[in-house]
Each structure stands twice: as C-alpha cells, then as structure tokens.
Amino acid sequence: MSVPQLTRHPWAVFLGRRTLRLLLSLGVVLTASFAMVRLVPGDPVRASLGVDAAPDLVAARRHALGLDAPFWSQYGTYVHGLLHGDLGTSLVTGTPVAELVETRLPATLEIAGLAFAATLAVALPGGLLAAVRTRDGRRPRTELAFTAVTAALAGVPDFVLAAGLTALLAVGLRLLPVAGAAGAESFVLPVLALSLAPTAVLLRIVRVEALRVLDEDYLRTARSKRLSPARCYLRHAAPNTATAALTVAGSLLPALIAGTVLVEKVFDWPGIGSALAQSVLAKDYPVIQAMVLVLGSTLLLTGLLVDVLLAAVDPRSAIREM
Numbered sequence: 512m513s514v515p516q517l518t519r520h521p522w523a524v525f526l527g528r529r530t531l532r533l534l535l536s537l538g539v540v541l542t543a544s545f546a547m548v549r550l551v552p553g554d555p556v557r558a559s560l561g562v563d564a565a566p567d568l569v570a571a572r573r574h575a576l577g578l579d580a581p582f583w584s585q586y587g588t589y590v591h592g593l594l595h596g597d598l599g600t601s602l603v604t605g606t607p608v609a610e611l612v613e614t615r616l617p618a619t620l621e622i623a624g625l626a627f628a629a630t631l632a633v634a635l636p637g638g639l640l641a642a643v644r645t646r647d648g649r650r651p652r653t654e655l656a657f658t659a660v661t662a663a664l665a666g667v668p669d670f671v672l673a674a675g676l677t678a679l680l681a682v683g684l685r686l687l688p689v690a691g692a693a694g695a696e697s698f699v700l701p702v703l704a705l706s707l708a709p710t711a712v713l714l715r716i717v718r719v720e721a722l723r724v725l726d727e728d729y730l731r732t733a734r735s736k737r738l739s740p741a742r743c744y745l746r747h748a749a750p751n752t753a754t755a756a757l758t759v760a761g762s763l764l765p766a767l768i769a770g771t772v773l774v775e776k777v778f779d780w781p782g783i784g785s786a787l788a789q790s791v792l793a794k795d796y797p798v799i800q801a802m803v804l805v806l807g808s809t810l811l812l813t814g815l816l817v818d819v820l821l822a823a824v825d826p827r828s829a830i831r832e833m
Contacts, residue, residue, distance in 0.1 A: 525822060533815050540807035541593070545586055548799045555602055555794040576602070578796075589800070599797030603790075608801040611786060616805060618692060619775065619782035623768045625698060626705035630763070633710050635756055638717025639749055645718075646725055657718070664711035669770040673704035673777040690779035701778045705770055709763040713756060720755045724748050754821075761817030765810040772806070 556573045573579050577588060592599060598608035645654040664672075677700060681689040688697050725748060775784035783802050790798035 522822075526819075529815055529818055533811055536811050537808060540811070541590070541804060542586075544800045544803035544807065545589055546582075547803070548794075548796045549582070555796050598801040601790075601798050602795045603793050603798075608797050611798065612783070612801055612805055615781060615783045615786050618780060619768075619771050619784060620809075622698060622701045622705060622774075622780065622782070623771055625702045626709075626767055627760070627764055629702060629706045630710045630713055630767070631760060633706075634713035634717055634760075635749075635753060638714045638756070639721045639752060641714065641718045642721035642725060646722060658715075661711040661715050664707050665715070667708060668773075669704055669708065670773040670777055672707055673700070673774050676700050676703055677777065690777075692781055697778075701771075701774050701780055704774045704777070705767055709760075709767055712763060713760055716759050717752060717756045721748060721752045724751045758821055761814070761821060764813055764817060768810055768813065769806065 556569050556576065556578065560569060560572060570579075577585055580588075589599070596609065598612065600607055601611065641653075641657050644650055645657070667675075677689060680687050681700065687699050688694075691697055771780075771782060772784035772787055774780070775782045776788045779785065783805055786798065787802035787806070789795075790802065
C-alpha cells in the first residue's frame with residue numbers, strides 16, 4: 512500500500528489524530544503540573560528543613576536543588592530529566608520519585624480497575640433488567656424506586672460515600688477493615704466507594720438505551736417469532752445496548768481514576784492518590800509533579816484505549832475521523 516493510500520485509510524487517520532491529541536495533551540499536563548506547584552504558597556525548602564533552619568542553610572539547599580534558577584531553566588532541567596527517566600528526588604525523604612511511583616501505581620490501578628469492572632458487571636445487566644421490568648409503564652413503583660436510588664447515589668461525592676461506608680460497614684458492623692491494604696477484604700470499601708456513583712449513572716443510561724432498543728422493529732419481529740424472552744433480550748437487545756453503554760462507561764473511567772485521590776486518603780490506601788495528598792501537605796515539589804503527571808498520563812492513555820476499543824466495536828466512529 513502506498514503512503515498516500517495509507518494516510519487516507521480510516522484507521523490510520525483515526526490512530527494518527529488520537530496519538531497527536533495524546534502527545535499535545537501530555538505536553539499540557541507536563542507544563543501544568545510543573546507550573547502548578549510553583550504557584551502554591553510556601554517554601555518547600557523551609558518546609559523540609561524546618562521553620563527554624565538558618566537562612567544560609569535554606570539558601571544553600573535551594574541552590575543545590577536548582578530552585579533559585581529562572582522558571583524556564585528549571586522547566587528545561589525537569590523535562591531533560593524526564594526524557595532520561597529521572598522524575599527527581601523527594602525533598603522530604605530523599606527517595607527517588609521513580610521508586611515511589613513504581614511502588615504506588617499498581618495499588619491505584621488495582622482499585623480503579625476493580626471498580627470499573629464492578630461498574631460494568633452491575634450496570635449492564637442491571638440496566639437491561641430494569642428496562643424489561645418497567646417497559647410500557649409497568650411497575651411504576653419499581654421505576655420510581657430505581658430512579659430515586661440511582662439519582663441519590665449518582666449525586667454523592669466519592670469521599671462522602673467512603674466516609675459513610677466506613678462508618679457503616681467498618682466501624683458500625685465491623686465487617687471490613689477500616690483502612691490499609693492487607694488482604695482481599697481491604698479492597699471492598701475503596702472499590703465500593705469508587706464504583707457506586709458511576710454504577711448509578713450507568714444504570715440509568717443503560718435503562719434508557721435498553722428501553723429504546725426494546726421498541727425497535729427487530730425486537731418486535733423476534734418476539735413475534737415466539738422466541739424465548741431470554742433469547743430476545745440477551746441475543747438481540749443486550750449487544751445493541753452495550754455499545755452505547757461502553758461509550759458512556761469510557762467517559763466515566765477518567766473520573767473514576769481521578770476519584771482515587773480522595774478515596775485513597777480516606778482508606779489510607781498505599782497508592783498514587785494518598786502519596787499526592789501527603790506531598791501537597793509537605794510541599795514536596797518533585798513528588799507532586801510526578802504524581803500529577805502519572806495520574807494525568809493514566810487518564811489520557813485510558814481515554815485513548817477506550818476510543819480505540821469503541822472504534823473496534825463500531826468502525827463507523829473511526830471512519831468519521833476522516
């Protein structure tokens with residue numbers, strides 16, 4: 512295939528544009544994370560050495576870290592380090608930030624991945640079942656209860672859910688550990704806190720989409736052929752509902768990952784979010800920059816992956832990128 516033909520191929524255009532958008536977005540995240548910490552009031556050197564540190568010692572430490580250099584000089588040094596795999600060194604502990612990321616990132620991805628899987632596992636069949644049960648105005652009380660519960664859960668912030676779940680299941684009923692990451696039981700509360708709100712949102716959307724699909728002509732034809740309800744719903748309705756549901760789920764995933772910052776802090780989870788919260792309090796510039804960059808990159812890469820998966824499910828979305 513010649514180069515001009517390749518550049519006109521829908522998938523080549525689609526992946527090219529998505530990759531370019533990813534690189535530009537990463538540049539914005541990189542610059543924003545670097546500039547953001549320097550706009551935060553306070554002196555990170557004095558915070559690490561103590562308020563009683565001698566001015567000469569503070570000045571020497573600031574010079575050794577390059578914090579007395581002009582902004583763009585510091586930025587160039589930071590980018591050069593990143594290109595060589597150097598995320599810097601913690602001002603507080605002296606630990607290489609790359610080691611901290613390597614240790615913390617898997618814990619964050621674990622609870623975010625489990626929360627996303629739980630959201631899909633509950634919302635896809637649950638929304639379809641709710642549509643089947645309440646179609647054509649049947650069971651109005653069930654529809655009212657479904658709408659009220661999902662609306663309430665969707666509007667509650669993650670940290671409020673986390674605190675409420677802790678008070679109920681950990682402190683009140685003593686069924687689960689309050690905090691930490693020791694054993695399978697410790698995953699339950701953070702995963703619940705992260706997944707309840709997106710599950711409620713996706714349940715509502717899946718139900719609305721399923722109601723639309725159930726009124727399509729091909730479903731009426733399937734029912735007229737006396738096919739079993741299970742076959743009608745699972746073979747014909749579910750796949751057509753899933754495409755729209757996955758599109759919405761993909762848009763919810765970045766928010767779910769971002770929600771780990773507060774949830775990890777509540778449950779003392781050893782992930783990126785709790786490290787970011789601690790570094791903000793300590794004004795640890797290198798750690799803040801690295802954690803924001805890692806979280807932002809994860810969100811962007813996740814968005815790219817979702818776009819590619821949706822384009823694979825529905826190739827028309829890739830063609831529209833032409």
